[in-house]
Amino acid sequence: MTPGDAILTAIFLPLVGAVFIVLLGSRPNLREAVTLGTAGLLFLTVVSLIPAVLAGDRPATEPFQAIPNFPLVFVVEPLGMVFATIASSLWILTSIYSIGYMRGNDEHNQTRFYVSFAIALSSTMGIAFSGNLFTLFVFYEVLTLSTYPLVTHHGDSAAKQGGRTYVGLLLSTSIGFLLVAILWTWVLTGTIDFTNGGILTGKVDGAMAAVLLFLYMYGIGKAALMPIHRWLPAAMVAPTPVSALLHAVAVVKAGVFCVVKVIVYIFGLDFLSETGANQWLIYMAAFTLLSASLIAMRKDNLKARLAYSTVSQLSYVILGAALATPLAAIGAGMHIAMHAFGKITLFFCAGAIYTALHKTEISDMRGIGRQMPITMAAFFIGALSVTGLPPLGGAWSKWYMMLGAAETGELLIVGVFIVSSLLNVAYLMPIVAAAFFQPDGDPAAQSVGAAAAPTGIKEAPLPCLIPLCLTALGCIALFFFADQIYAFLTPIAAKPG
């Protein structure tokens, strides 16, 4: 299989899987086997591309010309490679987890669920490997639409409302801003290919570049830059596996991935820092970062808190890219990977708690550490990684982004990073502390003096438990492999030629 074929396989494999899932809809065990098999094969296909990229190649394929001048092009570059590897590897774990969760909670319409999931993964691969803005846009929209049935899975009026916000915001921003930005780029430069060093240099002046950057940043609604972050908490009406993979990994990461890609390959880091078109974005991202953390602190629903935490963490990536220095941009790329593992662990834990104890509110989670010690230990690891403490993966990406900020002399931004890390501690750690150190049960029962009955271990089913342990271990492993990822991502900031 040539690398070109491997790229197409990565995109079509989940679609083929989807067809089989539909055909086997009435036989759940076979259906789930197809999902797992597809996920495994997809991962292998994606991984098979890594050596070529490591060697400095950029495998590419151009299946056909969709519109004259605008072909569908797929190119594998380091950033996309990292994104595709994370998404495909976490799909395997999420699939195992979904099987446990969906069966444990006896969900309806499971076939539709797995089909939409497979299509979403196919479009995620398309985004990761897109070689020009046209291809990126096409798959970006497919991802939005294929995840709509997942978000609205429950089919009640809350799901309908959440779905409306989800599709409404994502579609309107992408059609309203991103499409215009892409075509404007084409009119200005005559190309929409992702190119090292950017394509806008010398084509627009600073003020125009800032406007164009605005169109891009708010066009990519999936990056959840305030004030268009509302879709993300709204999407939390979805079943937890969806929130886990899509709203901690695939969808939101597709958003920030597009942001980094546009900044690095369309604007170019040098062009941005010379024109100063990135200034507004730095402050907007910093604002989002802090205010989303503050909102997260006030949310009692665990998934809502995690959702706002995601909004905040996404802005780390945007901020890293916006600083427009090689260090910060690479740090932003790394943060896509680090945060993915950390956040998916947290979502898995949230789902496990719901499956085992049917609890969704943080105030009800006192003392559950005794019932679910493994889950809460994993939660602790995930929380530390999201906060950015060693020895966990999240430490490195934040470190590089802070270095980048210091390098540009933006001391205010360094301060923002520090304050925000403290806020992370403030909204994540109390959950862990309460789970382990506070007595469980409601306070009223305590006050009448009823002795806290020793509760036995009550973990979620194994298919839920294993994936969350693996992702927690992944957070630790990433700390030690950070160097490799850094080296792998270095070419993205290289000058052309």
Add this chain to the structure above:
Amino acid sequence: MIATHLPVLQVVVPLIAAPTCILLRGKNWAFMLALLATWAAFAMSCMLLARVLDDGVISYELGGWAAPWGIEYRIDLVNAYVLVIVSGISSAVIAYTRQSMLLEFVREREYLFYSSYLLCLTGLLGVTITGDAFNLFVFLEISSLSSYVLISLGPDRRALTAAYQYLVMGTIGATFIVIGVGLLYHATGTLNMVDLGARLPAAGYDRVVVAAFAFLTIGAALKLALFPLHLWLPNAYTYAPSSVSAFLAATATKVAVYILLRFFFTVFGAEFSFETLPTAVPLMVLAIIAMFAASTVAIFQVNVKRLLAYSSVAQIGYMILGLSLVTVGGLTATILHLFNHALMKGALFLVMGCVYYRLKSVHIDGFAGLGRRMPWTMAAFVAGGLSLIGVPLTAGFISKWQLVLAALDSGLWWIALLVVLSSLLAVVYVWRVVEKAYFEPPPAGHDKVEEAPLSMLIPTWTLVCANIYFGIDAELTVGVAQRAAVELFGGVQ
């Protein structure tokens, strides 16, 4: 032999088939004949398009009388393209009509329906293929008169008033066109459109020619339902039988747009139409108002067919907007959207027919729970709706891409923004129906509602698949549209 006479056969085959249908009134013969004639017309138009693509313009002298004295059928890329649209959509619709007519029309008089359908098709094909301005008017009247009949066949008595309303407006439009043609004849002494284009500069653009231009523009605008001359359209599409709505929405307005293009570019020439006379700006303003006003009105409709009808008025705005940019890119977008809009509106109106077939109503409340009851029908609606919104991998996306690109190319970024903003209104009205169908439980008494019959689903899905196919591989459609646009501009230089 047949190949040389292909242009005239394109019109003659449905024309002969129409009265023959009346003779073959027994059993299925009328339907079979209509089906065969329509499909033959489609095949011929595809052959014509292939020939024009290879060899360039085809000129056919009717009865051997040389142009400009005799009537000339003149086929260049523009009308070859429109011929394919018209005959292609009618081929899909005709296969669908039989089952849907069962319900909406008396079986014994079915042959009359096929006869008028074929006459309407003849008229539309004739308007498109002819190179003679007066002949164009004649065919336009054939298609209009038969379409009044078709609309009045609607299941509801309001169809009669709708047809009457259309008759009044359509007659005014046709009269304006014939007055325009007469004035042109007075000024130049010829009726052949290419010849007109050659002689008008010599004859001088005096007040007569300007009047002719005004009459023709208004006449065509009435027929194509340009805001604010669209008032006949919503009622006509709402109360006509669904298959007729699909047929007319996808073909009649497209042919009217073609007439406008033909007169602007071939007869009067782009220079006179847009530089001497200030045509572009009023057209642009009206197009933008149409895009927003009609889409906004569509949002508040409770009859889904009416919703789609207003959406048509908005979509016609896109076509006229492309034209009003007066660039090759803008014209490409217009010609392309003729094709793509025919596909999506055709598909959506056929879906309406499926729903009506089962529910006897297309009121939005009836759609509740249909996602489960009629999964294929509603999936077709979703696909067609996404195309209407302009989501990637659908034909509608390609149209929008080209239109926004053309606007930005002309430096009119605010036009580009208005286009995308107005398409967001489509999200609202499409989603209203989608949410109804998928999130609300079916009302009591709808337990027995089941999927539409296969003979209706297959034509519907043929159009839906075409929507998706031409959204993925648009090289053909965009390529032909681009060449046609260049040809229209080149015709005057």
